[in-house]
Amino acid sequence: MGGRVAGLWRHPLKSHGREALTSVLLHSGGTLPWDRRWAVIHEASHVDAGNPAWAPCANFATGARNPALMAITARLDAEGRSLALSHPDRPQISFRPDERSDVWRFLDWLEPLIDPAQPRPAGIVRLPGRGMTDTEYASVSILSLSSLAALSEAAGTALSPARFRGNIWLDGLPPWAEFGLTGREIAIGSARLRVVEPIRRCRATTANPETGAVDLDTLALLESGWGHRDFGIYAEVVAGGEIALGDPMQEAA
Numbered sequence: 001m002g003g004r005v006a007g008l009w010r011h012p013l014k015s016h017g018r019e020a021l022t023s024v025l026l027h028s029g030g031t032l033p034w035d036r037r038w039a040v041i042h043e044a045s046h047v048d049a050g051n052p053a054w055a056p057c058a059n060f061a062t063g064a065r066n067p068a069l070m071a072i073t074a075r076l077d078a079e080g081r082s083l084a085l086s087h088p089d090r091p092q093i094s095f096r097p098d099e100r101s102d103v104w105r106f107l108d109w110l111e112p113l114i115d116p117a118q119p120r121p122a123g124i125v126r127l128p129g130r131g132m133t134d135t136e137y138a139s140v141s142i143l144s145l146s147s148l149a150a151l152s153e154a155a156g157t158a159l160s161p162a163r164f165r166g167n168i169w170l171d172g173l174p175p176w177a178e179f180g181l182t183g184r185e186i187a188i189g190s191a192r193l194r195v196v197e198p199i200r201r202c203r204a205t206t207a208n209p210e211t212g213a214v215d216l217d218t219l220a221l222l223e224s225g226w227g228h229r230d231f232g233i234y235a236e237v238v239a240g241g242e243i244a245l246g247d248p249m250q251e252a253a
Helices: 067-071 100-113 145-155 177-181 218-226
Strands: 002-010 019-021 023-026 038-042 073-076 083-087 090-095 121-126 140-144 168-171 185-188 191-200 230-239 241-244 248-251
Touching: 002 023, 002 241, 019 073, 083 100, 090 100, 100 121, 140 145, 140 177, 140 191, 145 168, 145 218, 145 230, 177 191, 177 230, 191 241, 218 230
Parallel strands: 140 168
Antiparallel strands: 002 019, 002 168, 002 248, 023 241, 038 121, 073 083, 083 090, 140 230, 185 191, 185 248, 191 230
16 A cells, blocks of 8 residues: 655644645654644633643634634744734734733634634643644544545535645545554654554534635535544654655555
């Protein structure tokens, strides 16, 4: 089974923007660098902002409950100190997620994008040593453009990869073949990863990443067409190395 890297993405602020990369250096046991480095807690969150630990998505402002967030794009500066966000309905903002005065300015910018029925954003936390991924373990997500094409055919429209907020997109695999890698080690570029499990999807994928409006029941499509709500796989980095666009993926020897 083979394939090649067709896309690399990081999401510096969990659920608040995506940024394309051309290469990335993975480290053993880590997440993709700067991916989900920060997360937005809300008024009902159980996360201790003074001593944050990993917590489930329900503790954060996410696209599943606030679909407008799905239309945010991001740009992180080279040193990781400043983050610029854009949204079709908001002016661009640049701020420092680790600076309290900047965080309050960001929360004011964010407020119109939060569903009125949801708890209000209350701050930003940073998880020491790793990103605040959706998994309790440090994970990297791997997705297939062939599977996306199959889902797009079922939907009757071309679906953007941005709906699924993946880290590594592969091209050249048969549709859904990525699920067969569960429990195996793979090599991409000079890195090695162990595939842990499929990614069970949530309502965030029902929102159009260009507009932030819910426009397609992706979960029902997956259920009716394939009997599950899985799209993509989670993997752990077992040996660090560089991954770049065009690099091959193959099962590790």
